[in-house]
Amino acid sequence: MNTSELWQAVLGELELSLSKANFTTWFKNTFISEVSDHSVTIGVPNLFTLTWLEKKHAKDIVKSIQEHTNGNVKTVCFRVETRQAPVQMVPVGGKQEAPPSYVAPIVQEQPSASPKDFFSEQPQQTQVQTGEFSLNGKYCFETFIVGKQNELAHAAAQAVSNQPGGIYNPLYIYGGVGLGKTHLLQAIGNELLRKDPNLRILYITCERFTNDYIHALKTGKINDFKGRYRTVDVLLVDDIQFLGGKESTQEEFFHTFNQLFQNNKQLVISSDRPPKAIPSLEPRLSSRFEQGMLADVGSPDFETRIAILEAKSREKAYHMEREILHHIASVVQTNVRELEGALNKVIAFHQFKNIHPTLDSVKPILTSFQPSSLRKNVSPKQLIQTVSVYFDVRIEDLLGKSRQKRLAFPRQIIMYLMREEMKSSYPSIGNELGGRDHTTAMHAYEKISGCLCEDEKLQHDLELIKQRMYTA
Numbered sequence: 001m002n003t004s005e006l007w008q009a010v011l012g013e014l015e016l017s018l019s020k021a022n023f024t025t026w027f028k029n030t031f032i033s034e035v036s037d038h039s040v041t042i043g044v045p046n047l048f049t050l051t052w053l054e055k056k057h058a059k060d061i062v063k064s065i066q067e068h069t070n071g072n073v074k075t076v077c078f079r080v081e082t083r084q085a086p087v088q089m090v091p092v093g094g095k096q097e098a099p100p101s102y103v104a105p106i107v108q109e110q111p112s113a114s115p116k117d118f119f120s121e122q123p124q125q126t127q128v129q130t131g132e133f134s135l136n137g138k139y140c141f142e143t144f145i146v147g148k149q150n151e152l153a154h155a156a157a158q159a160v161s162n163q164p165g166g167i168y169n170p171l172y173i174y175g176g177v178g179l180g181k182t183h184l185l186q187a188i189g190n191e192l193l194r195k196d197p198n199l200r201i202l203y204i205t206c207e208r209f210t211n212d213y214i215h216a217l218k219t220g221k222i223n224d225f226k227g228r229y230r231t232v233d234v235l236l237v238d239d240i241q242f243l244g245g246k247e248s249t250q251e252e253f254f255h256t257f258n259q260l261f262q263n264n265k266q267l268v269i270s271s272d273r274p275p276k277a278i279p280s281l282e283p284r285l286s287s288r289f290e291q292g293m294l295a296d297v298g299s300p301d302f303e304t305r306i307a308i309l310e311a312k313s314r315e316k317a318y319h320m321e322r323e324i325l326h327h328i329a330s331v332v333q334t335n336v337r338e339l340e341g342a343l344n345k346v347i348a349f350h351q352f353k354n355i356h357p358t359l360d361s362v363k364p365i366l367t368s369f370q371p372s373s374l375r376k377n378v379s380p381k382q383l384i385q386t387v388s389v390y391f392d393v394r395i396e397d398l399l400g401k402s403r404q405k406r407l408a409f410p411r412q413i414i415m416y417l418m419r420e421e422m423k424s425s426y427p428s429i430g431n432e433l434g435g436r437d438h439t440t441a442m443h444a445y446e447k448i449s450g451c452l453c454e455d456e457k458l459q460h461d462l463e464l465i466k467q468r469m470y471t472a
């Protein structure tokens with residue numbers, strides 16, 4: 001293995017345990033500059049990087065190099081180097097041997113500049129993680145409107161972002177769909193990253209955690225998996241209710257949780273219900289969750305809905321008269337996602353037609369958002385009928401046994417809508433659908449509500465189905 005291959009191997013390993021932004025920031029333009037008997041010198045682009053690598057990553061680098069060189073290398077040094085001119089050299093790690101004569105004193109002072117100064121060509125990338133575990137920059141505290149129903153969760157989230165790993169650990173935020181749980185989780189991540197771009201922050205949905213775990217088991221990469229999850233500074237887990245019933249994933253999550261918790265790393269968890277109410281969740285997990293801070297989010301009241309609408313239309317630089325915002329806020333009452341959806345729909349419609357919104361032009365657009373009390377009474381049979389037409393499948397097949405995907409999906413949508421729109425009980429939903437078990441209905445409801453936030457096509461499908469159902 002030549003020096004460049006060795007460094008690639010080391011980087012490959014380090015990359016697994018760091019966020020992409022973090023990794024790029026600190027390991028860009030590094031290389032192995034010199035190898036002597038027991039020592040490897042790493043060239044780094046500036047003093048700031050040198051200090052940082054020495055402080056935060058030297059141990060891991062030494063360990064990884066040792067693994068790849070059968071333990072021959074005992075010392076790793078860093079040197080600021082532009083490939084031609086060596087400036088500084090600092091021995092770290094392993095046993096400190098008598099240093100060569102050109103070694104400069106160890107640099108001890110704190111880095112005085114922010115990473116931005118050194119990587120000005122891509123300043124934002126040091127703050128926002130990219131890729132699968134990404135934080136979305138638009139979910140920040142500045143864009144979160146606080147009302148009575150979410151002020152506790154908001155305050156706790158802010159406390160966590162001021163003092164991660166402090167008294168609110170874990171923070172467990174729960175409440176219905178579209179009430180800002182994901183927004184708060186991500187705001188914590190974004191805020192922490194803004195304060196310290198080097199924090200390892202991992203935002204993940206519970207489903208993703210589960211899939212990752214299963215994948216790691218299948219491919220024999222469980223150590224990589226553990227490395228990835230157990231070495232972060234902050235773990236944000238969204239929609240933890242999906243852990244219910246998944247025993248081995250729960251086991252793994254339990255250990256991840258403990259390891260992080262013991263090391264005073266912050267955990268923030270969201271769920272659609274309190275810990276004890278998650279079906280088939282091990283008591284040792286729910287009691288861990290309950291030991292921290294529990295905060296719920298509820299449906300926004302009228303004033304908060306108005307404030308949200310005002311903020312969102314300002315964001316979009318679209319002006320609407322107050323009475324129109326009032327109308328939207330009085331029609332859409334349950335959750336913020338729907339409220340946003342209604343606003344977007346109104347804006348899109350009027351922009352498309354190139355007319356200014358009036359009460360008369362807005363009212364018909366919002367029929368599908370009418371509160372259930374004002375809606376036409378729809379029976380389960382009519383719902384099944386609507387969905388069968390929408391997906392072009394036969395009702396007998398929907399009620400039958402086949403689990404083909406083209407049937408299973410519409411069936412889950414029916415179960416979701418029966419629960420969400422008609423507030424039917426799970427057993428009665430099971431009955432309506434050809435005598436299925438109530439757990440099937442529960443699963444379907446959870447599955448669809450879980451996908452809803454990310455899946456725009458699904459949101460659209462549901463919207464159209466509701467429209468047909470209520471206006472037919």
Ligand code: ADP
Pocket residue numbers: 139143144145146150175176177178179180181182183184308336337340453
């Ligand atoms: P949840 O995770 O609880 O289902 P989200 O966090 O995904 O809900 O919120 C749904 C949408 O509503 C997002 O676009 C989010 O930004 C917005 N939202 C929710 N609560 C608020 C709030 N209090 N202020 C501003 N926007 C909010």
Ligand code: MG
Pocket residue numbers: 181182183238239453
């Ligand atoms: Mg969410």
